[in-house]
Each structure stands twice: as structure tokens, then as C-alpha cells.
Amino acid sequence: MIEVEKLSRSYGNRKALDSISFQVPAGSVTGFLGPNGAGKTTTLRVLTSWLLPDPGTEKLWVSGVDLLRQPQLACRKVGALLEQLPLPGELRVCEFLQSRAVLKGVSGNRISSEVERVLGEVDATESSRRGIGTLSQGYRQRIGLADALLGDPPVLLLDEPTRGLDPRQVALFRELIDRLRHQHTIILSSHVLGEVEQICDRVCMISEGQICLDEDREAWTRRLESSGTTRVEVVDGSKEVAAGLASLEGVCEVLTDGAGWILHADRDLRSAIGELARQRKWALSDLRTDRATLESLFLQLTGPGETS
Amino acid sequence: MIRVASLARRDLLTLFVSPVAWTIAFVFLLVMGMTFHLSLLSVGGDLQQLVAAIYGGYVFWFMMLVLPPLISMRTLAEERRSGSLEMLVTTGISDAMVITAKWISTWCFFMFLWLCLLPLWALLSSVGQVDFGVLLSSYLGVALVGAGFCAAGILASSLTSHPLASAGFAMAINLVLFLVEWLRFLYQPGDLELRWIEHFSAVHHIGSELTRGIVDLRVPIWWVSFTILMLFIATKVLERRRW
Numbered sequence: 001m002i003e004v005e006k007l008s009r010s011y012g013n014r015k016a017l018d019s020i021s022f023q024v025p026a027g028s029v030t031g032f033l034g035p036n037g038a039g040k041t042t043t044l045r046v047l048t049s050w051l052l053p054d055p056g057t058e059k060l061w062v063s064g065v066d067l068l069r070q071p072q073l074a075c076r077k078v079g080a081l082l083e084q085l086p087l088p089g090e091l092r093v094c095e096f097l098q099s100r101a102v103l104k105g106v107s108g109n110r111i112s113s114e115v116e117r118v119l120g121e122v123d124a125t126e127s128s129r130r131g132i133g134t135l136s137q138g139y140r141q142r143i144g145l146a147d148a149l150l151g152d153p154p155v156l157l158l159d160e161p162t163r164g165l166d167p168r169q170v171a172l173f174r175e176l177i178d179r180l181r182h183q184h185t186i187i188l189s190s191h192v193l194g195e196v197e198q199i200c201d202r203v204c205m206i207s208e209g210q211i212c213l214d215e216d217r218e219a220w221t222r223r224l225e226s227s228g229t230t231r232v233e234v235v236d237g238s239k240e241v242a243a244g245l246a247s248l249e250g251v252c253e254v255l256t257d258g259a260g261w262i263l264h265a266d267r268d269l270r271s272a273i274g275e276l277a278r279q280r281k282w283a284l285s286d287l288r289t290d291r292a293t294l295e296s297l298f299l300q301l302t303g304p305g306e307t308s
Numbered sequence: 309m310i311r312v313a314s315l316a317r318r319d320l321l322t323l324f325v326s327p328v329a330w331t332i333a334f335v336f337l338l339v340m341g342m343t344f345h346l347s348l349l350s351v352g353g354d355l356q357q358l359v360a361a362i363y364g365g366y367v368f369w370f371m372m373l374v375l376p377p378l379i380s381m382r383t384l385a386e387e388r389r390s391g392s393l394e395m396l397v398t399t400g401i402s403d404a405m406v407i408t409a410k411w412i413s414t415w416c417f418f419m420f421l422w423l424c425l426l427p428l429w430a431l432l433s434s435v436g437q438v439d440f441g442v443l444l445s446s447y448l449g450v451a452l453v454g455a456g457f458c459a460a461g462i463l464a465s466s467l468t469s470h471p472l473a474s475a476g477f478a479m480a481i482n483l484v485l486f487l488v489e490w491l492r493f494l495y496q497p498g499d500l501e502l503r504w505i506e507h508f509s510a511v512h513h514i515g516s517e518l519t520r521g522i523v524d525l526r527v528p529i530w531w532v533s534f535t536i537l538m539l540f541i542a543t544k545v546l547e548r549r550r551w
Binding site for chain 1: 310311314315317318321322325326390391392394395396397398399400401402550551
């Protein structure tokens with residue numbers, strides 16, 4: 001479990017994180033979303049102890065360890081797959097993982113079995129003797145993930161894990177994460193909203209250093225369903241139609257584009273509109289609902305501009 | 309300690325497979341081989357004088373000033389630029405451990421280069437009388453001064469992400485310790501000032517003491533202290549990135 005309360009971090013005078021608070025429940029996969037420069041990577045860097053938070057940060061706990069007081073112990077609880085993955089091309093996969101296992105404090109007699117285990121977890125056992133410099137991008141990401149899994153940390157931080165992968169590799173990587181979700185608490189930072197929608201149990205959106213959404217799947221699905229639009233076209237429609245549609249329960253706003261009406265509502269209105277049309281003898285020429293997506297929610301909550 | 313040794317081993321391995329390191333080694337051995345030959349001619353085959361001629365000459369000092377910055381320039385600068393330093397720190401290893409490991413690998417490679425000259429001495433000992441005591445104390449000087457210069461290189465590398473800037477800065481630090489000796493020629497220093505100059509001068513430590521077989525305990529203490537100071541500052545610089 002990760003508990004963050006009033007975390008701030010500044011670069012000079014610029015506040016990259018402004019007193020953010022969030023919790024990641026144990027065993028969940030949390031999608032960390034936000035535009036470039038919003039503060040995602042800064043948050044992950046604080047959680048890996050690469051950066052110190054500003055004074056005033058109240059709580060920063062990773063899997064039961066206070067990161068502010070015991071940063072090195074907290075590091076052992078975190079496995080990180082960084083956005084930049086500078087693997088040493090001159091080493092073989094097993095050599096690299098063995099040296100990383102030592103650095104992560106895996107005891108000497110367990111190193112070989114641990115390296116085998118993590119390679120097995122990411123389906124890369126056959127690449128053990130290969131030079132890292134000869135690996136494809138997909139395999140490099142797997143080796144990065146294998147590195148993050150060394151020492152079996154309870155928390156995994158994955159920063160843009162599918163960046164640069166082709167669609168097949170993305171699908172395989174998704175399967176991998178899906179397999180790992182049962183043993184680890186995962187934060188997945190990504191720009192691929194569809195990926196987050198598919199994989200994550202929870203979404204945390206960050207914009208300009210502040211959390212603008214922190215909801216579990218049930219809550220955000222409800223929000224998406226309630227943020228959809230319904231389009232209605234009625235043959236020989238008149239003002240009476242607009243008034244009728246506006247009278248329906250759950251309608252927030254009725255707009256017209258000239259050809260028909262667009263309803264913003266907090267529920268699916270198709271059956272109610274059908275019933276209204278039958279009662280008032282309207283001839284419907286079009287009735288469809290466009291469900292809001294995570295992308296539209298992202299654009300709505302994070303604003304149009306790109307932060308520097 | 310195991311973690312430091314593992315990191316140092318990996319860095320050393322990385323150095324040994326890098327073309328830059330092998331180019332440095334090639335040039336070093338070529339130049340030092342020629343220096344050996346010319347020095348042997350200049351001392352007229354007197355092997356007793358040869359040690360001081362080689363481990364105190366201009367070529368020797370050029371190598372001492374240039375090698376550590378070149379070997380150490382990429383250690384932290386390149387790692388910071390590529391992001392591998394961040395990856396390293398996520399393992400929970402402390403900054404002091406990182407600095408120590410980097411210094412060990414740099415110093416080991418530096419000593420490896422100088423130890424490559426030993427077969428030449430072994431060859432000479434078969435045809436003449438080599439004073440191995442003086443040779444040993446000279447190597448002690450190389451090891452001590454090299455340790456300090458490598459530590460200065462690590463400090464310079466921690467300050468910037470540009471390897472060449474790092475090498476330049478490290479050479480400047482080393483040059484100060486080298487040029488202290490020249491103060492005695494710039495003006496007429498008093499006895500106390502002279503003692504201070506001798507205390508800090510790398511040239512005096514090696515040229516006037518160690519290559520003559522004189523081992524004064526103050527020399528190792530000074531260079532070990534200097535090395536620790538440089539590494540301590542480098543650790544603090546590395547910690548600063550987290551602020």
C-alpha cells in the first residue's frame with residue numbers, strides 16, 4: 001500500500017507537486033495519468049527516493065515503511081521500471097540481473113535462483129545468455145521489468161512501460177502486468193488511456209501538480225456513464241421537442257446543432273426518449289448515445305494547455 | 309561492502325570493454341614504452357637511476373595529470389546523462405557507496421595501466437640490478453597520488469553531466485597540486501612556507517622522496533586524507549541532486 005499526504009516538490013520556484021494526497025490500496029493497479037509536465041514522473045521519482053519532497057510533506061509511506069525516515073529501506077519495497085531504461089549493452093542479461101540483485105540486497109546463495117525466477121516471470125528465460133545490446137525494444141522492456149521484480153518488492157512503479165513497443169508487444173506486456181497484479185501493488189504511469197482503462201482498478205489524474213481525479217473503477221465508470229451525450233433527431237421537430245427532452249429526469253443540458261438535439265445527462269436516456277416519442281407521436285430519425293471515454297474525461301479535467 | 313564490490317566490479321568490467329579505455333591504455337603503453345627506452349639511454353644503463361628518471365619525469369607527470377581525469381570523466385557524468393544513475397539509486401544503495409565504488413573502479417584501472425609496466429622491470433632485472441625497494445616505494449607514490457587524482461576526477465564527474473567538462477575540471481585540480489612545487493621557483497619562500505609547499509606538493513612527494521626510497525608517513529596520510537575529502541565532497545554533491 002502507498003500512502004501519500006500533502007506531498008509537495010519544487011524545482012526552484014516552480015512547484016511541480018502542490019500538496020497532493022492519494023492512496024494506492026495493496027494489490028491494486030493504479031493508473032497515473034496526466035499531461036507532460038504535470039508531475040507524474042516527479043511523484044514516481046520521490047517514491048523511488050531519487051528526489052526528496054519539500055518540507056511540509058506530511059506522510060509518505062510505502063508498504064508500511066516511512067520513506068521520509070527510512071528511504072533506503074523503502075527503496076527495497078519498491079521495484080521501478082523507469083521511463084528511461086539505460087541498460088548496459090555490453091553485459092549479458094544474466095550478468096546485469098545478477099549485479100542488480102546484489103545491489104538490491106538479495107543474499108548470495110539466492111541470486112541465481114532469483115534471476116531465474118524473474119526471467120521466468122517476464123517470459124525471458126531464453127534470453128538469459130544474450131547480450132543486452134542485441135535485444136529488441138520489447139525484450140529490453142521485459143528485462144527492465146525483470147529488474148524491477150528482483151527481490152520481490154511489494155510495490156511496482158511502471159513509468160510508461162509500453163512506450164516504443166509495437167501493438168503485439170504492448171498486448172504481451174499487458175498480459176504480464178495482468179499476471180503480476182495479484183502479487184504486487186502497481187502504479188502504472190501512462191499516456192495510453194485505453195491501456196489504463198483496460199488494466200487499472202483505480203485512476204489517479206494529475207494536472208499542474210495537483211490531483212484532479214482519484215477514483216476506483218466503479219466510481220470512474222459511473223462518472224463516464226453519467227457524462228455521456230445522447231443525440232436525438234425528430235422529423236419535423238420543433239421547440240416543443242426541446243422542452244419535452246429537457247423535462248426528462250436526469251437531463252442536465254439540451255443543445256441543438258440545427259439538425260437535432262444533443263442531451264447531456266447523468267444516465268442512459270434512450271428508453272425514456274423512446275417512451276416520450278411514443279406518447280407525443282414524434283417520428284424519431286436518429287437516437288444514439290455516445291458514452292464518455294477516459295480520454296474525454298482526461299481532456300476535460302486536465303485542460304487544453306500543455307504545461308512546460 | 310558486497311554491494312560496493314559488486315558495483316565496482318561491474319564498472320570495471322564496463323571500463324574494460326569500452327574502446328575509450330583501450331585507446332587510453334594503448335597510447336599510455338606506447339608512450340611509456342618509448343619513455344623507458346629513451347630514459348634507459350639517458351641514464352647510460354644505470355638501472356638505479358632509471359626508477360627516478362621514469363617515475364619523476366615530464367612524461368610521467370603528464371600521464372599522472374591526464375589519465376585519472378580521462379578514466380573518471382564518464383563515471384558519474386555519463387551515468388547522470390543516460391539516466392543509469394537514477395536506476396542505480398532505485399536499488400537503495402547509498403550515495404557514499406556509489407561514489408566509493410566509482411572511485412575503486414577508476415583507481416583499479418589506473419593502477420592496472422601502471423602495473424602493465426612491471427614486465428619491463430622484470431626484463432631489466434634479468435640483465436642488471438634493479439632496486440625493487442625503490443621501485444616499490446615509487447609504486448606506492450603512484451598509488452597514493454593516483455588515488456587522490458582519481459578522487460578529484462570523481463568529484464569533477466559528479467559536478468557536471470558533460471564528460472569533457474569533468475575531465476577539464478579534474479585536470480585543473482590535479483594541476484594545482486602539481487604546480488605547488490613551482491612556487492619555490494617563483495619567489496624565495498621562507499623555511500615555514502617551504503615546509504608547507506613540500507607538504508602539499510605531489511612533485512616533491514614522488515620526485516624527492518618516494519622515488520628515492522624515502523617513505524615518510526606524512527605523505528600517505530596527506531594523500532589518503534585528500535582522497536577521502538574529495539570523495540566526501542563528491543558524495544555531498546551527489547546528494548544535492550535530491551534537493
